[in-house]
Amino acid sequence: MIELNVDLGDRSYPIFIGESLLSKTELYAPYIAGEKVMIVTNDTVGPLYEAQVREALSGYVVDVVTLSDGEQYKNWQTLNSIFDALLGGGHSRKTTIVALGGGVVGDMAGFAAASYQRGIDFIQVPTTLLSQVDSSVGGKTGINHPMGKNMIGAFYQPKAVVIDILTLQSLPQNQVSAGLAEVIKYGLIQDAEFYQWLEGNIASLMSLDPKSLVYAIEQSCHCKAKIVEADEREGGLRAILNLGHTFGHAIETFEGYGTWLHGEAVGAGMMMAAHLSKLEGKLNNEDMVRIESLLTDANLPIVGPEGMLPNDYKRLMSVDKKVVDGTLRLVLLNAIGEAYVSSEFSSANLDEVLKT
Amino acid sequence: MIELNVDLGDRSYPIFIGESLLSKTELYAPYIAGEKVMIVTNDTVGPLYEAQVREALSGYVVDVVTLSDGEQYKNWQTLNSIFDALLGGGHSRKTTIVALGGGVVGDMAGFAAASYQRGIDFIQVPTTLLSQVDSSVGGKTGINHPMGKNMIGAFYQPKAVVIDILTLQSLPQNQVSAGLAEVIKYGLIQDAEFYQWLEGNIASLMSLDPKSLVYAIEQSCHCKAKIVEADEREGGLRAILNLGHTFGHAIETFEGYGTWLHGEAVGAGMMMAAHLSKLEGKLNNEDMVRIESLLTDANLPIVGPEGMLPNDYKRLMSVDKKVVDGTLRLVLLNAIGEAYVSSEFSSANLDEVLKT
Numbered sequence: 059m060i061e062l063n064v065d066l067g068d069r070s071y072p073i074f075i076g077e078s079l080l081s082k083t084e085l086y087a088p089y090i091a092g093e094k095v096m097i098v099t100n101d102t103v104g105p106l107y108e109a110q111v112r113e114a115l116s117g118y119v120v121d122v123v124t125l126s127d128g129e130q131y132k133n134w135q136t137l138n139s140i141f142d143a144l145l146g147g148g149h150s151r152k153t154t155i156v157a158l159g160g161g162v163v164g165d166m167a168g169f170a171a172a173s174y175q176r177g178i179d180f181i182q183v184p185t186t187l188l189s190q191v192d193s194s195v196g197g198k199t200g201i202n203h204p205m206g207k208n209m210i211g212a213f214y215q216p217k218a219v220v221i222d223i224l225t226l227q228s229l230p231q232n233q234v235s236a237g238l239a240e241v242i243k244y245g246l247i248q249d250a251e252f253y254q255w256l257e258g259n260i261a262s263l264m265s266l267d268p269k270s271l272v273y274a275i276e277q278s279c280h281c282k283a284k285i286v287e288a289d290e291r292e293g294g295l296r297a298i299l300n301l302g303h304t305f306g307h308a309i310e311t312f313e314g315y316g317t318w319l320h321g322e323a324v325g326a327g328m329m330m331a332a333h334l335s336k337l338e339g340k341l342n343n344e345d346m347v348r349i350e351s352l353l354t355d356a357n358l359p360i361v362g363p364e365g366m367l368p369n370d371y372k373r374l375m376s377v378d379k380k381v382v383d384g385t386l387r388l389v390l391l392n393a394i395g396e397a398y399v400s401s402e403f404s405s406a407n408l409d410e411v412l413k414t
Numbered sequence: 415m416i417e418l419n420v421d422l423g424d425r426s427y428p429i430f431i432g433e434s435l436l437s438k439t440e441l442y443a444p445y446i447a448g449e450k451v452m453i454v455t456n457d458t459v460g461p462l463y464e465a466q467v468r469e470a471l472s473g474y475v476v477d478v479v480t481l482s483d484g485e486q487y488k489n490w491q492t493l494n495s496i497f498d499a500l501l502g503g504g505h506s507r508k509t510t511i512v513a514l515g516g517g518v519v520g521d522m523a524g525f526a527a528a529s530y531q532r533g534i535d536f537i538q539v540p541t542t543l544l545s546q547v548d549s550s551v552g553g554k555t556g557i558n559h560p561m562g563k564n565m566i567g568a569f570y571q572p573k574a575v576v577i578d579i580l581t582l583q584s585l586p587q588n589q590v591s592a593g594l595a596e597v598i599k600y601g602l603i604q605d606a607e608f609y610q611w612l613e614g615n616i617a618s619l620m621s622l623d624p625k626s627l628v629y630a631i632e633q634s635c636h637c638k639a640k641i642v643e644a645d646e647r648e649g650g651l652r653a654i655l656n657l658g659h660t661f662g663h664a665i666e667t668f669e670g671y672g673t674w675l676h677g678e679a680v681g682a683g684m685m686m687a688a689h690l691s692k693l694e695g696k697l698n699n700e701d702m703v704r705i706e707s708l709l710t711d712a713n714l715p716i717v718g719p720e721g722m723l724p725n726d727y728k729r730l731m732s733v734d735k736k737v738v739d740g741t742l743r744l745v746l747l748n749a750i751g752e753a754y755v756s757s758e759f760s761s762a763n764l765d766e767v768l769k770t
Contacts, residue, residue: 177569199532208532211529376504
């Protein structure tokens, strides 16, 4: 087992990464202040892994709320069902929420923890590759709004993150690919060496080789933790984590949440960002080809959905959280391993990218 | 004009108290980072005071969202109408919310600010006595849930609070009384001298004498600010601010939000707390009589609603946020000016109080 620490002063927390961690009491107990726990899971993950988590929590009073699985349920109604369960079960401020599932469960359980009685403790137990490398680290929680993704939420840190790679065995292959999109992102934005490692190990990652997985997850969490430590509330540096996301969110909103997987949309979005970076004269052609190649090896889309027009992108990108007073800012690449944030790009080049 | 400072490190903010402050640009401008402002108000307060605030904000792009007036609208649907307006108006993270209204507007606008794109700035402009002395100071924001008051929310501090006492001229007399309940509370919990001043000046406060009002608001905000500075997230000391509130919330929930004014319920609740304190052998009879007398002079109820039985109180008090792992904790009084928090009271004495 590997233990990483996210250093955020009095909001610091550990990340545990390894095999067969779900049922280990000692990974949860130090982070549970009261006698009661509310497990928040969904109807796909719960039947597979809830029993193992209950085994770890046998010393506590445990309630469970099971959500419908899917990004289309990441809304107020579902969030409210968590509040109903907490209030119906007489849960006080001392209750700890355990979020067992992918990014949607983690985001909603985290926002419920942030908001219930103005804030209770929670532990993240991410069960998808995407949530293990991305959404369980950094404290972003929230729900979608019909007019935009993740528009309602809070920055709220978990007390601990428990990553058991055996949960990936039950993950559909397209979700493995979607998770790898974020892994690839870490290489692209600031670690050329890790990117090169990924090029040599993408096949073993796709086949869920444990050693490769633990290494890739550790590197990803480490990369994200360092960025979040430097910029917890997304004042500046943290924005580079959004490589591909402004395009990707537009795709997800256009298609309706849940049609394209988040990681798939980010894959296509990173390709668009790379393309724009090349047109801007920053990224060279060799790097551009390497990006297209690795995304393809990971079975990720490299173009957006058919029928989505440049104006669709522009309309949907204009409500992105990275828009500051009307100016669109994008994460672009100087090279593999070197991202920058800019609003200084030619709109003709952007049009060219969006047409492709 | 008086300026108080709430000292919370990088979340510190000023409170301005005086006459004719609504239209003074210089009280808002230093706390607005972008070019756009969203005024959140209600259909009672907006028609009276929105024009003055717009005058102060003439240099900004100003949108307005007008909520229905009343505690019964302090729910998710109304909160969501703020998000709809923000997204519909293309508001970014640089937008500042200006909350113009009473406690309900302030709590909802504050929670909207805490949650929109995971947090934007807001300025409180409280227009009721209750919100001026209580809910605009301390960073508690949130909405009600059918199973409990203020159950969903965040601790989130405003950038500034602008208190214009002229807005009290339009306040119904029962709301002046409701506000005075919280003013009286500050005397009761930790300032015997201020309590004595209130006994001598309650008539001039009821008739809205400006000098008395500014002094009472200043003392109240000062008292609350000191307590919040010592305990921002309600770990301990801050709980004494809830004198009368556990009983009061039960009354409000039983009657349905909006039937009893919050301050009225707190008035009756403080009398119950005083009664229990006396039965516990803490508060002497003289102080008990003084409390009953001042509440009566302020036109506040000193008993709960007819038809509300001891079991109604106990059921509703058991979901209170002050309940820790099943144990009810109440704020009680050793004397006027000296509150304490305890779960060590006789349940027979509590029954006696609830029967009265």
